[in-house]
Amino acid sequence: MSIHEQDKLIRAISGDGYASLTAVTTRNITARIREIHASSRTATAALGRLAAAACIMGEALKAQGASVTCVIDGKGPVGQLIAVADSAGNVRVSAKNPTADLPLAPNGKLNVGGLVGTDGFLSVVRDFGVGEPYTGYVPLVSGEIAEDFAAYFVQSEQVGSAVGLGALIGGDETVLETGGFLLSLLPGCPExxxxxxxxxxxxxxxxxxxxxxxxxxxxxxxxRLLSGMSPRVLEERDIFYKCSCSRERTLNMLSSLPEPDRAELRSSGETLEITCDFCDAVYYIAPNEL
Ligand SMILES: [Zn+2]
Incomplete structure (x- = not known):
């Protein structure tokens, strides 16, 4: 993977304090997505857009240890897409069929909407580590992801906002530029x-x-987006593709299986090979560890 400038998130506010902008640049994150998932050009664009949106939502959680899980399942060829981001600037994604692809749309652009599909929902679960997680969902609008998140913000969180997400993937599948923004009106504005x-x-x-x-x-x-509004930058931070998997978590997951299933795995005598859905880690678990 080629090294580009560090991926970053920026948060800014208009001088009058009533318009808030969070934006991310995520070229390394998207290049890592392509490397891990061997995703097609269109699937890389879909996952890159989703990861950018999740990074923006992760930052908004503020609380330490909090995370947001965004799931899109539009019954398209790429299948279910999942992105998990935390408040510390880490994101990870998975796709059911990352190698699925479609020809370019008639307008010459990547057909992300066709690959994702529109027969389903965008669901967002925000987990603050204490109490019940907050869940919201909206029917998919176009499967292009930015429009789906915009609908989510309006319908589920009742915030007037605009969302832009983009992924520029070269013909040789090189990730050229990806990122996104969320522009929101804040309460109390007189006009x-x-x-x-x-x-x-x-x-x-x-x-x-x-x-x-x-x-x-x-x-x-x-x-550009806060042009003529005397913007002030409130925060700028590094963001990363980072998975939270570990051998210990894998063993914990296996220990939660019903005892008859674990007994069957033990008696097979074979070493289990467990591949993480979100990164390229593989864990080998011996039968006597179950
Ligand atoms: Zn992992």
Whole structure:
């Protein structure tokens, strides 16, 4: 994998405090996704967009040890997609059929919506480590992922927001640029309609998120989307593709299987080979460890 500039998340706010922007650049994360999952060009774009959205939602959790799990299952060829992000800036993803692919859409773009499908839901589970996790879900709009997350924010969290997610994958499958943003109106704004209009205007005038990142990184995303609004950067941090699996967690998972199943595995006498769904780790478990 080639090393690019460190992946980052930036959070900024308009000078008046009523518009909030979180944006991420995730080229290394998406390159790692492709390396782990050997994903097709279109599936890499889908997983890259999903990972960018999950990173943005993970940061919003704030609480230490909190995590968010985003699941998209639109009954398309790529099958179920899962992304898990935490508040410390780590994300991991999996796909049921990462090698599935489709020809380019008639507009010449990657057919992410076709690969993901629209016959299903986007579900979001936020787990703060204490109490019951919070679950929200919305029917998929287009399977293109950004529109699906936008629908989620409006319907489930009732926040006026705009979402942009992009993944620019070269013809040779090299990950060229990926990232995304979430632009939200904050409560208490005296003229919310005027602010929304202004933000819509900025979005209309801005180019695709991958182009903004390519031209000037996250600073360009902030200055374009909060143009004329005296933006202030509140936070900038590194983000990573990182799995939380371990041999101990694998053993814990196996110990939760029903005793008859474990007895059967023990009596087979064979070493179990367990591959993580989210990374390239493989754990070998001897029968006597069960
Ligand atoms: Zn793993």
């Amino acid at each position: 919310p309609d005027r602010l929304a209009e202004r933000l819509e205007e900025n979005i209309k005038n801005a180019v695709a998120v991958t182009e903004m990142l390519h031209s000037g990184g996250l600073d360009a995303v902030v200055s």
